[in-house]
Amino acid sequence: MLLSCEPKKASTADEARYIIAISQPSKSYYPFHVVGDLEAGQAEISNAKQIADMPNSVFVTGKAGFVLLNSKEKLIKYSVGGDNALIPEGNVPNTGLLGGPISAFLDESRLLVSTAPRQVSDSLFAYQIVDTQNMTVERSGQIRLQVSPGSMASPSMYIVREGKVLVPYIHADDQNHAFPKASVAVFNAEDMRLEKTISTEKTACLGYSVVSSHAITENGDLYLISSNSNYWGANESLPSGIVRIKSGQTDFDETYFLNLTARLNGNHSGGMIFAGGNKVIVQVFESKLVKSYGDYQQGFVISYYEADLQTQALRKLDLPLSKYPRRALERLKNGKVAIAVNAENGENAFYIYDGQTGGVKKGLVYRDAEYLSGVAAF
Template identity: 30%
Template sequence: MKEKGMSKYNVSIIVFFSMLYGLMSLTSCQSPQNTGKPAYSMFFMTTDERQFIWQTDQVDSGIIDPTKQGVILDRPARIWYYMLVQNGFYYFVDSKTEYLIKGKITDNQFLRLDSVYLEGFSYPDNACFLDDNQLLIVNHSVGRKKKSYAKIDVRDMQVHIGELAIEAPQGVFDNMSVGFVYRRESQLWMGYTYHYTNSKMGYGSADTVYVARFSYPDMKLLSVDKDARSTYPGNVNTAQQNTFEDEDGNFYFMSAPGIVRGANPKQPTAIYRIKKGENHLDSAYFYNISDSPIQNHAYGMWYLGDNKALVRSERKDLFNDYKEHYLLPHIEFYEIDLLDRAHVSKLDLPLDRGSSRTCVLLEDEIAYITINDGEGNNDVWLYRSKEQTLEKGLHIAGEIDYIFRIDRLYGE
């Protein structure tokens, strides 16, 4: 078999990072109105591993070649999937220097505007913007250490670093990951679990979902919920979104025990809920995706409205191991009803590939879904859940191997 694109670098290292590290994707907001600024940002990698960013006002039609029309990232260290986009700026941690970089595209160049040193944060575990300016990052703790967090005001890049009051790994578990961070007014939730990584056992995860609740902003631990029906809550959020809040203020997150995340595939991929006004997991709610008509593990989830969600799942009959998981087209998209488990419908899309992609953007009741199948069929598809319609939009031409991200550049 000829491995394309990612075969030129160490896939196992990328998979290791993708299982342990990541940042949290941004929630959807309204598109900018009459700002004169591009609305969207797309992030690509070519077959020879060059990386490009392209900014645009529309993604519903046309053809582009990012190698000719985009901006090459020639100076930054390779970013892969763990980039955040907020209010026209790009944020990522340079793994070699441990500096959080704030950048922007100006005059067709990617410029580093500011930075702040985050000691011990070479590969952030998870992150989210708590408001327009406050960025929270959780580090990847090496060994049996407690996790640290950094809260950064991105206006002046001032940082506060503290330690999370959750138990460090013990026994067979020698590391841990925080898979989601969610703030609701004066409280903050973190989903996490424990992992082992060694030459004898390989990589795997504990059989439990942990959800810690903190007071905010003082980060005092208030409670920890445990649920042994699945593991790895949230997973790598910048790689793929897997949390959301619905119209009623209920918070949903998906677990990821599959081979390229938790590596505990005997447990099911599942959706959990914390209801509005409640402080703990809703023990009565457990949506078992692996036992639904999907019958597979999933790694991405996006909210379509009206209790409908889009789920990105693997086809376990089309790949053999984690290397093929990244390289072979085998991924499908389904619409599910969060309250009616009989409603599961597969979208008529080409098979996708790549497990570390922020590949869906929701706006104005449209899901913009990016597909890259490794054969040059790189496209943005438009799915309208209410009308149940699907159409092809923007086509990406040129030597593009992966569409890492599609983001909104500016919020409300």
């Protein structure tokens, strides 16, 4: 589905483009909207159009000039036409359909992707390497995560870094209660051979597949946030926090831990996105506002903080409490960060964080939407 509210103009690889998923469950209506600017204006959704014959499409990833959406049987590449219509450019059979696919580009055109399943009891997961230029499958295979017998595993994301593929994963018992540690499997990017698994007991459940959960700073250090609330990973016995793997290393830096739960009155984190310099924006569930499981998604319980990774200083951003945590954070082409806020007053808007000034301003506002359910740059 697609909305059109901009002047007709063909898409190029150099232009800023953002695809927005909009949810209107009362109307069984879930359109996508392609825009060039999230920093100002109002958007109408009355002219929404459906992607023909592809209901329930799920956003996977994007690259300059195209996006990849997953359907029940196919991973489909779309470019953007002069009227901002999504134009199919090819497809490959997928590994299944799930709301939280994981993927990472191995280089400019080769995509490592798993569209399903997210959690299995034998810890064996299917992946594909897709040539996104001509939409062909270069290789299909499986990876196995190290888990104890009878337990469950759920990979959070793929991170391609320095010739390795890092796979943070949630390790849980047969009741889906995560064990009190966080693990990352390290694979060789050339042949997807498991080299080792690293763990830390500082926190549990690093990342989650439907929200940005890591940051690589300019010096190459990798930071990972735990998403161990009772919504994401179901283990609040350990604090939420941020851990580090230094540039050139594939082990946790045991000297570093930003304990978010201790600093935020017992609250637990969701996602995190890099904002430039040493700053990240952290998504936080306000625990006192969570009365039932459904509140994690449909309650106005989400706040956002600026965190300095070096000094570990935290500052709450002046934003309305929001609902729906999925895909709510995206880095703009100019380095700013867009935060999708679904406020209690019914307004659905993007708030723009400027890392240079630390300021936040209201950007693109949607009218007649029930909630924004995701945004991604391409």
